[in-house]
Amino acid sequence: MTTIDLRTPLKxxxxxxxxxxxxxxSTIEQRTSWDFEYNKTLARIAEDSGFEYAxxxxxxxxxxxxxxxxxxxSFSLAxxxxxxxxxxxxxxxxxxxxxxxxxxxxxxxxxxSGGRAAVNVVSGWLKDEFVxxxxxxxxxxxxxxxxxxFIRVLRGLWTEEDFSFPGKYYDIKNFTLNxxxxxxxxxxxxxxxxxxxxxxxxxAAGRTADWYFSNGRDIEGFKENIAGVTRAAAEAGRAPRxxxxxxxxxxxxxxxxxxxxxxxxxxxxxxxxxxxxxxxKEAGQSTKDGKGMWADSTFxxxxxxxxxxxxQLIGTPEQIAERIxxxxxxxxxxxxxxxxxxxxxxxxxxxxxxxxxRELEADLAxxxxxxxxxxxxxxxxxxxxxxxxxxTAR
Ligand SMILES: Cc1cc2nc3c(=O)[nH]c(=O)nc-3n(C[C@H](O)[C@H](O)[C@H](O)COP(=O)(O)O)c2cc1C
Numbered sequence: 085m086t087t088i089d090l091r092t093p094l095k096x097x098x099x100x101x102x103x104x105x106x107x108x109x110s111t112i113e114q115r116t117s118w119d120f121e122y123n124k125t126l127a128r129i130a131e132d133s134g135f136e137y138a139x140x141x142x143x144x145x146x147x148x149x150x151x152x153x154x155x156x157x158s159f160s161l162a163x164x165x166x167x168x169x170x171x172x173x174x175x176x177x178x179x180x181x182x183x184x185x186x187x188x189x190x191x192x193x194x195x196x197s198g199g200r201a202a203v204n205v206v207s208g209w210l211k212d213e214f215v216x217x218x219x220x221x222x223x224x225x226x227x228x229x230x231x232x233x234f235i236r237v238l239r240g241l242w243t244e245e246d247f248s249f250p251g252k253y254y255d256i257k258n259f260t261l262n263x264x265x266x267x268x269x270x271x272x273x274x275x276x277x278x279x280x281x282x283x284x285x286x287x288a289a290g291r292t293a294d295w296y297f298s299n300g301r302d303i304e305g306f307k308e309n310i311a312g313v314t315r316a317a318a319e320a321g322r323a324p325r326x327x328x329x330x331x332x333x334x335x336x337x338x339x340x341x342x343x344x345x346x347x348x349x350x351x352x353x354x355x356x357x358x359x360x361x362x363x364x365k366e367a368g369q370s371t372k373d374g375k376g377m378w379a380d381s382t383f384x385x386x387x388x389x390x391x392x393x394x395x396q397l398i399g400t401p402e403q404i405a406e407r408i409x410x411x412x413x414x415x416x417x418x419x420x421x422x423x424x425x426x427x428x429x430x431x432x433x434x435x436x437x438x439x440x441x442r443e444l445e446a447d448l449a450x451x452x453x454x455x456x457x458x459x460x461x462x463x464x465x466x467x468x469x470x471x472x473x474x475x476t477a478r
Pocket of ligand 1: 140141142143175204206207208209210278279280281282283284285297298299329390420
């Protein structure tokens with residue numbers, strides 16, 4: 085059974101556009117850039133608008149609409165240094181990184197940022213990246229065996245001295261990393277997120293991760309993910325929290341928002357989306373039970389490459405806020421959001437949607453005999469020079 089935490093306010097994250105082409109594979113106008121200046125301004129807008137986290141993407145090769153990519157860990161560090169409160173979650177592949185080298189890198193990033201570094205461990209789907217780098221490409225469920233070991237090593241090196249781990253994929257002997265990560269109250273080590281949807285992913289995440297991240301899903305669908313992760317977590321005596329991806333289209337009217345979605349899909353870059361549909365067969369569809377990420381995604385779903393339309397954060401700010409709180413009722417703790425025009429829409433989300441979410445969350449808590457703990461809300465800054473530079477850039 086999942087215990088629904090109605091006291092803690094929902095947390096919000098955004099996808100860092102550190103690869104080119106925006107977050108939808110469409111020729112529709114996207115005022116989103118993958119360069120650093122754009123992203124620096126975006127990160128400052130986000131932390132001043134009530135966002136607590138940003139998530140970078142890891143890609144090494146051009147694929148399906150992302151012709152150019154900035155490397156995730158270095159980009160995350162740069163964003164940490166450009167902000168004051170935002171936590172930046174760096175996507176990392178166990179098959180590409182040695183966990184000891186990554187553990188050390190993240191400790192340094194944590195010290196440079198006052199305890200704001202985090203990782204999203206992703207097991208990979210883009211076979212060519214591995215094969216063409218000359219790295220082993222493991223069978224689907226075996227990737228999660230390695231991922232679990234990877235996370236155990238990360239956590240061990242972050243929390244123990246003289247740490248040893250004799251595993252199938254990693255063999256660590258009496259290692260102590262000094263300094264350890266920054267001591268942040270309530271955080272035993274940099275947070276470990278885990279992205280994946282398949283049965284194997286859910287089980288591995290439940291056993292090892294602090295946070296389970298999923299592609300976009302409808303409410304009934306996400307209940308299944310929560311149940312799968314919670315089962316494995318309970319056996320391991322753990323209680324991970326849940327994050328869900330959603331593509332936000334907030335407009336003055338629902339009609340306008342739906343029209344924008346129609347235009348995104350109508351202008352989809354068809355060959356890229358079809359190529360993507362073929363490549364992702366290495367994910368969910370390649371599993372024994374055929375479940376998992378992208379296993380049943382339609383053409384429309386794949387235009388947002390993490391199934392973000394399925395979460396249906398599309399409509400007026402009120403409609404979106406109501407939908408968000410419906411997800412809170414089933415156990416979602418964090419929304420990972422993406423947009424067409426990131427800078428403008430992240431700011432608008434903070435201004436128009438978040439205040440309604442907070443009201444609805446407070447009502448929900450009261451109706452259930454508790455209080456929303458507003459002391460846990462991230463501070464919303466006077467959006468200082470970020471907004472200024474946005475205004476001058478227009
Ligand atoms: C929130 C989230 C973020 C992800 N980010 C990346 C990424 O940056 N790079 C990448 O190669 N895969 C990324 N993935 C995909 C995973 O690597 C993996 O292929 C996918 O979760 C496989 O799903 P499956 O276990 O359902 O087959 C991400 C997945 C999720 C849910």
